[in-house]
Amino acid sequence: MHNRLRLTAIAATTLLTTGAVASTTASTTASAAPNRAPSTSLVVNARISAHCSFDRIVVDVKGHLPPTTVKRVRELRYDASGRKVPLPGKHFLEIRLSPAAAHNAAGKSVYKGPRLVKPNLTKLKGFALTGDFEGVVHFGAAFNSRPDYTTKRLHHPERFVLDIAHRNTC
The missing domain is CATH 1.20.5 (Single alpha-helices involved in coiled-coils or other helix-helix interfaces)
Structure with a gap:
Protein backbone atom coordinates (compact mmCIF):
# COMPACT_ATOMS: atom_id res chain seq x y z
CA MET A 1 0.00 0.00 0.00
CA ALA A 37 3.35 37.67 -38.80
CA PRO A 38 0.71 39.49 -36.73
CA SER A 39 -2.25 37.35 -35.72
CA THR A 40 -4.64 39.68 -37.53
CA SER A 41 -3.78 40.52 -41.11
CA LEU A 42 -3.80 44.21 -42.04
CA VAL A 43 -5.54 45.33 -45.21
CA VAL A 44 -3.38 48.26 -46.34
CA ASN A 45 -4.50 49.07 -49.90
CA ALA A 46 -6.82 48.25 -52.77
CA ARG A 47 -6.25 49.04 -56.43
CA ILE A 48 -8.44 48.85 -59.50
CA SER A 49 -7.32 48.73 -63.13
CA ALA A 50 -8.52 48.08 -66.66
CA HIS A 51 -7.01 45.51 -69.01
CA CYS A 52 -7.90 44.41 -72.55
CA SER A 53 -10.22 41.58 -71.50
CA PHE A 54 -10.82 42.11 -67.78
CA ASP A 55 -11.13 44.71 -65.03
CA ARG A 56 -9.04 43.95 -61.95
CA ILE A 57 -9.33 44.60 -58.21
CA VAL A 58 -6.25 43.94 -56.06
CA VAL A 59 -6.36 44.01 -52.24
CA ASP A 60 -2.94 44.33 -50.58
CA VAL A 61 -2.41 42.72 -47.18
CA LYS A 62 0.38 43.05 -44.63
CA GLY A 63 0.91 39.76 -42.83
CA HIS A 64 -0.65 36.46 -43.81
CA LEU A 65 -3.34 36.59 -46.52
CA PRO A 66 -6.54 35.66 -44.64
CA PRO A 67 -9.36 33.53 -46.02
CA THR A 68 -11.23 35.63 -48.57
CA THR A 69 -14.67 35.08 -50.05
CA VAL A 70 -16.53 36.76 -52.90
CA LYS A 71 -20.29 36.49 -53.16
CA ARG A 72 -23.08 38.04 -55.14
CA VAL A 73 -25.38 40.28 -53.09
CA ARG A 74 -28.57 42.21 -53.93
CA GLU A 75 -27.16 45.50 -52.60
CA LEU A 76 -24.15 46.88 -50.76
CA ARG A 77 -24.45 48.23 -47.23
CA TYR A 78 -21.91 49.72 -44.85
CA ASP A 79 -21.18 47.33 -41.97
CA ALA A 80 -21.45 49.68 -39.01
CA SER A 81 -24.42 51.83 -40.01
CA GLY A 82 -26.33 49.59 -42.41
CA ARG A 83 -26.63 52.54 -44.80
CA LYS A 84 -26.79 51.71 -48.49
CA VAL A 85 -23.48 52.24 -50.35
CA PRO A 86 -24.06 54.92 -53.05
CA LEU A 87 -22.64 53.06 -56.05
CA PRO A 88 -24.21 52.78 -59.50
CA GLY A 89 -25.18 49.38 -60.85
CA LYS A 90 -27.68 46.56 -60.69
CA HIS A 91 -25.31 43.73 -59.75
CA PHE A 92 -22.97 43.65 -56.78
CA LEU A 93 -20.13 41.55 -55.36
CA GLU A 94 -19.08 41.55 -51.72
CA ILE A 95 -15.44 40.74 -50.91
CA ARG A 96 -14.85 39.54 -47.33
CA LEU A 97 -11.44 39.11 -45.66
CA SER A 98 -11.39 37.53 -42.20
CA PRO A 99 -9.64 37.60 -39.82
CA ALA A 100 -8.38 40.99 -40.96
CA ALA A 101 -8.43 44.68 -40.04
CA ALA A 102 -7.83 47.96 -41.84
CA HIS A 103 -6.67 49.63 -38.62
CA ASN A 104 -3.84 49.04 -36.14
CA ALA A 105 -4.07 48.15 -32.44
CA ALA A 106 -4.38 51.86 -31.55
CA GLY A 107 -7.42 52.16 -33.83
CA LYS A 108 -5.63 54.24 -36.48
CA SER A 109 -6.44 53.39 -40.10
CA VAL A 110 -3.65 51.64 -42.02
CA TYR A 111 -5.74 51.43 -45.20
CA LYS A 112 -4.47 53.82 -47.90
CA GLY A 113 -6.73 52.80 -50.80
CA PRO A 114 -9.98 54.18 -52.18
CA ARG A 115 -12.97 54.45 -49.86
CA LEU A 116 -15.54 54.94 -52.62
CA VAL A 117 -14.83 55.34 -56.34
CA LYS A 118 -16.91 55.24 -59.51
CA PRO A 119 -14.32 54.36 -62.18
CA ASN A 120 -16.72 53.52 -65.04
CA LEU A 121 -14.49 50.77 -66.45
CA THR A 122 -15.79 48.29 -69.02
CA LYS A 123 -17.52 46.16 -66.34
CA LEU A 124 -16.61 47.69 -62.96
CA LYS A 125 -18.77 50.76 -62.26
CA GLY A 126 -18.05 51.25 -58.56
CA PHE A 127 -15.84 50.07 -55.71
CA ALA A 128 -15.95 50.81 -51.97
CA LEU A 129 -14.50 49.85 -48.62
CA THR A 130 -17.75 48.92 -46.86
CA GLY A 131 -16.52 47.67 -43.50
CA ASP A 132 -13.70 47.24 -41.01
CA PHE A 133 -15.41 45.80 -37.98
CA GLU A 134 -14.75 42.97 -35.48
CA GLY A 135 -11.97 41.28 -37.45
CA VAL A 136 -13.69 41.46 -40.84
CA VAL A 137 -12.89 43.79 -43.75
CA HIS A 138 -15.52 44.13 -46.49
CA PHE A 139 -15.34 45.68 -49.94
CA GLY A 140 -18.11 46.07 -52.48
CA ALA A 141 -17.99 46.16 -56.26
CA ALA A 142 -20.80 47.38 -58.53
CA PHE A 143 -21.68 46.39 -62.12
CA ASN A 144 -24.42 47.15 -64.66
CA SER A 145 -24.55 43.50 -65.81
CA ARG A 146 -23.91 40.22 -64.02
CA PRO A 147 -20.12 39.85 -63.66
CA ASP A 148 -18.16 36.73 -64.55
CA TYR A 149 -15.08 36.65 -62.36
CA THR A 150 -12.08 34.64 -61.19
CA THR A 151 -9.98 35.04 -58.05
CA LYS A 152 -6.31 34.52 -57.24
CA ARG A 153 -4.27 34.53 -54.06
CA LEU A 154 -0.78 35.89 -54.70
CA HIS A 155 2.16 35.94 -52.31
CA HIS A 156 5.34 37.96 -51.71
CA PRO A 157 3.76 40.49 -51.30
CA GLU A 158 0.45 39.13 -50.05
CA ARG A 159 -2.55 40.14 -52.14
CA PHE A 160 -5.96 39.01 -53.27
CA VAL A 161 -6.94 39.50 -56.93
CA LEU A 162 -10.42 39.61 -58.44
CA ASP A 163 -10.55 39.64 -62.26
CA ILE A 164 -13.86 40.53 -63.92
CA ALA A 165 -14.05 39.29 -67.52
CA HIS A 166 -15.35 41.40 -70.41
CA ARG A 167 -15.08 41.49 -74.20
CA ASN A 168 -11.67 42.43 -75.60
CA THR A 169 -11.37 46.21 -75.91
CA CYS A 170 -7.83 46.39 -77.34
Missing part, protein backbone atom coordinates in the same frame (compact mmCIF):
# COMPACT_ATOMS: atom_id res chain seq x y z
CA HIS A 2 2.82 2.37 0.95
CA ASN A 3 4.61 1.63 -2.36
CA ARG A 4 1.44 2.37 -4.39
CA LEU A 5 1.04 5.81 -2.72
CA ARG A 6 4.73 6.52 -3.27
CA LEU A 7 4.47 5.58 -7.01
CA THR A 8 1.35 7.74 -7.41
CA ALA A 9 3.16 10.71 -5.83
CA ILE A 10 6.19 10.22 -8.10
CA ALA A 11 3.96 9.97 -11.20
CA ALA A 12 2.05 13.14 -10.25
CA THR A 13 5.29 15.06 -9.64
CA THR A 14 6.67 13.90 -12.99
CA LEU A 15 3.53 15.01 -14.84
CA LEU A 16 3.51 18.40 -13.14
CA THR A 17 7.20 18.95 -13.87
CA THR A 18 6.82 17.91 -17.52
CA GLY A 19 3.85 20.26 -17.95
CA ALA A 20 5.74 23.18 -16.42
CA VAL A 21 8.75 22.57 -18.69
CA ALA A 22 6.53 22.32 -21.78
CA SER A 23 4.72 25.53 -20.81
CA THR A 24 8.01 27.39 -20.28
CA THR A 25 9.37 26.10 -23.60
CA ALA A 26 6.24 27.19 -25.47
CA SER A 27 6.26 30.70 -24.01
CA THR A 28 10.01 31.06 -24.67
CA THR A 29 9.55 29.93 -28.28
CA ALA A 30 6.67 32.37 -28.83
CA SER A 31 8.61 35.32 -27.44
CA ALA A 32 11.73 34.37 -29.40
CA ALA A 33 9.95 34.83 -32.75
CA PRO A 34 9.86 38.62 -33.22
CA ASN A 35 9.48 38.39 -37.02
CA ARG A 36 6.33 36.31 -36.81
Whole structure:
Protein backbone atom coordinates (compact mmCIF):
# COMPACT_ATOMS: atom_id res chain seq x y z
CA MET A 1 0.00 0.00 0.00
CA HIS A 2 2.82 2.37 0.95
CA ASN A 3 4.61 1.63 -2.36
CA ARG A 4 1.44 2.37 -4.39
CA LEU A 5 1.04 5.81 -2.72
CA ARG A 6 4.73 6.52 -3.27
CA LEU A 7 4.47 5.58 -7.01
CA THR A 8 1.35 7.74 -7.41
CA ALA A 9 3.16 10.71 -5.83
CA ILE A 10 6.19 10.22 -8.10
CA ALA A 11 3.96 9.97 -11.20
CA ALA A 12 2.05 13.14 -10.25
CA THR A 13 5.29 15.06 -9.64
CA THR A 14 6.67 13.90 -12.99
CA LEU A 15 3.53 15.01 -14.84
CA LEU A 16 3.51 18.40 -13.14
CA THR A 17 7.20 18.95 -13.87
CA THR A 18 6.82 17.91 -17.52
CA GLY A 19 3.85 20.26 -17.95
CA ALA A 20 5.74 23.18 -16.42
CA VAL A 21 8.75 22.57 -18.69
CA ALA A 22 6.53 22.32 -21.78
CA SER A 23 4.72 25.53 -20.81
CA THR A 24 8.01 27.39 -20.28
CA THR A 25 9.37 26.10 -23.60
CA ALA A 26 6.24 27.19 -25.47
CA SER A 27 6.26 30.70 -24.01
CA THR A 28 10.01 31.06 -24.67
CA THR A 29 9.55 29.93 -28.28
CA ALA A 30 6.67 32.37 -28.83
CA SER A 31 8.61 35.32 -27.44
CA ALA A 32 11.73 34.37 -29.40
CA ALA A 33 9.95 34.83 -32.75
CA PRO A 34 9.86 38.62 -33.22
CA ASN A 35 9.48 38.39 -37.02
CA ARG A 36 6.33 36.31 -36.81
CA ALA A 37 3.35 37.67 -38.80
CA PRO A 38 0.71 39.49 -36.73
CA SER A 39 -2.25 37.35 -35.72
CA THR A 40 -4.64 39.68 -37.53
CA SER A 41 -3.78 40.52 -41.11
CA LEU A 42 -3.80 44.21 -42.04
CA VAL A 43 -5.54 45.33 -45.21
CA VAL A 44 -3.38 48.26 -46.34
CA ASN A 45 -4.50 49.07 -49.90
CA ALA A 46 -6.82 48.25 -52.77
CA ARG A 47 -6.25 49.04 -56.43
CA ILE A 48 -8.44 48.85 -59.50
CA SER A 49 -7.32 48.73 -63.13
CA ALA A 50 -8.52 48.08 -66.66
CA HIS A 51 -7.01 45.51 -69.01
CA CYS A 52 -7.90 44.41 -72.55
CA SER A 53 -10.22 41.58 -71.50
CA PHE A 54 -10.82 42.11 -67.78
CA ASP A 55 -11.13 44.71 -65.03
CA ARG A 56 -9.04 43.95 -61.95
CA ILE A 57 -9.33 44.60 -58.21
CA VAL A 58 -6.25 43.94 -56.06
CA VAL A 59 -6.36 44.01 -52.24
CA ASP A 60 -2.94 44.33 -50.58
CA VAL A 61 -2.41 42.72 -47.18
CA LYS A 62 0.38 43.05 -44.63
CA GLY A 63 0.91 39.76 -42.83
CA HIS A 64 -0.65 36.46 -43.81
CA LEU A 65 -3.34 36.59 -46.52
CA PRO A 66 -6.54 35.66 -44.64
CA PRO A 67 -9.36 33.53 -46.02
CA THR A 68 -11.23 35.63 -48.57
CA THR A 69 -14.67 35.08 -50.05
CA VAL A 70 -16.53 36.76 -52.90
CA LYS A 71 -20.29 36.49 -53.16
CA ARG A 72 -23.08 38.04 -55.14
CA VAL A 73 -25.38 40.28 -53.09
CA ARG A 74 -28.57 42.21 -53.93
CA GLU A 75 -27.16 45.50 -52.60
CA LEU A 76 -24.15 46.88 -50.76
CA ARG A 77 -24.45 48.23 -47.23
CA TYR A 78 -21.91 49.72 -44.85
CA ASP A 79 -21.18 47.33 -41.97
CA ALA A 80 -21.45 49.68 -39.01
CA SER A 81 -24.42 51.83 -40.01
CA GLY A 82 -26.33 49.59 -42.41
CA ARG A 83 -26.63 52.54 -44.80
CA LYS A 84 -26.79 51.71 -48.49
CA VAL A 85 -23.48 52.24 -50.35
CA PRO A 86 -24.06 54.92 -53.05
CA LEU A 87 -22.64 53.06 -56.05
CA PRO A 88 -24.21 52.78 -59.50
CA GLY A 89 -25.18 49.38 -60.85
CA LYS A 90 -27.68 46.56 -60.69
CA HIS A 91 -25.31 43.73 -59.75
CA PHE A 92 -22.97 43.65 -56.78
CA LEU A 93 -20.13 41.55 -55.36
CA GLU A 94 -19.08 41.55 -51.72
CA ILE A 95 -15.44 40.74 -50.91
CA ARG A 96 -14.85 39.54 -47.33
CA LEU A 97 -11.44 39.11 -45.66
CA SER A 98 -11.39 37.53 -42.20
CA PRO A 99 -9.64 37.60 -39.82
CA ALA A 100 -8.38 40.99 -40.96
CA ALA A 101 -8.43 44.68 -40.04
CA ALA A 102 -7.83 47.96 -41.84
CA HIS A 103 -6.67 49.63 -38.62
CA ASN A 104 -3.84 49.04 -36.14
CA ALA A 105 -4.07 48.15 -32.44
CA ALA A 106 -4.38 51.86 -31.55
CA GLY A 107 -7.42 52.16 -33.83
CA LYS A 108 -5.63 54.24 -36.48
CA SER A 109 -6.44 53.39 -40.10
CA VAL A 110 -3.65 51.64 -42.02
CA TYR A 111 -5.74 51.43 -45.20
CA LYS A 112 -4.47 53.82 -47.90
CA GLY A 113 -6.73 52.80 -50.80
CA PRO A 114 -9.98 54.18 -52.18
CA ARG A 115 -12.97 54.45 -49.86
CA LEU A 116 -15.54 54.94 -52.62
CA VAL A 117 -14.83 55.34 -56.34
CA LYS A 118 -16.91 55.24 -59.51
CA PRO A 119 -14.32 54.36 -62.18
CA ASN A 120 -16.72 53.52 -65.04
CA LEU A 121 -14.49 50.77 -66.45
CA THR A 122 -15.79 48.29 -69.02
CA LYS A 123 -17.52 46.16 -66.34
CA LEU A 124 -16.61 47.69 -62.96
CA LYS A 125 -18.77 50.76 -62.26
CA GLY A 126 -18.05 51.25 -58.56
CA PHE A 127 -15.84 50.07 -55.71
CA ALA A 128 -15.95 50.81 -51.97
CA LEU A 129 -14.50 49.85 -48.62
CA THR A 130 -17.75 48.92 -46.86
CA GLY A 131 -16.52 47.67 -43.50
CA ASP A 132 -13.70 47.24 -41.01
CA PHE A 133 -15.41 45.80 -37.98
CA GLU A 134 -14.75 42.97 -35.48
CA GLY A 135 -11.97 41.28 -37.45
CA VAL A 136 -13.69 41.46 -40.84
CA VAL A 137 -12.89 43.79 -43.75
CA HIS A 138 -15.52 44.13 -46.49
CA PHE A 139 -15.34 45.68 -49.94
CA GLY A 140 -18.11 46.07 -52.48
CA ALA A 141 -17.99 46.16 -56.26
CA ALA A 142 -20.80 47.38 -58.53
CA PHE A 143 -21.68 46.39 -62.12
CA ASN A 144 -24.42 47.15 -64.66
CA SER A 145 -24.55 43.50 -65.81
CA ARG A 146 -23.91 40.22 -64.02
CA PRO A 147 -20.12 39.85 -63.66
CA ASP A 148 -18.16 36.73 -64.55
CA TYR A 149 -15.08 36.65 -62.36
CA THR A 150 -12.08 34.64 -61.19
CA THR A 151 -9.98 35.04 -58.05
CA LYS A 152 -6.31 34.52 -57.24
CA ARG A 153 -4.27 34.53 -54.06
CA LEU A 154 -0.78 35.89 -54.70
CA HIS A 155 2.16 35.94 -52.31
CA HIS A 156 5.34 37.96 -51.71
CA PRO A 157 3.76 40.49 -51.30
CA GLU A 158 0.45 39.13 -50.05
CA ARG A 159 -2.55 40.14 -52.14
CA PHE A 160 -5.96 39.01 -53.27
CA VAL A 161 -6.94 39.50 -56.93
CA LEU A 162 -10.42 39.61 -58.44
CA ASP A 163 -10.55 39.64 -62.26
CA ILE A 164 -13.86 40.53 -63.92
CA ALA A 165 -14.05 39.29 -67.52
CA HIS A 166 -15.35 41.40 -70.41
CA ARG A 167 -15.08 41.49 -74.20
CA ASN A 168 -11.67 42.43 -75.60
CA THR A 169 -11.37 46.21 -75.91
CA CYS A 170 -7.83 46.39 -77.34
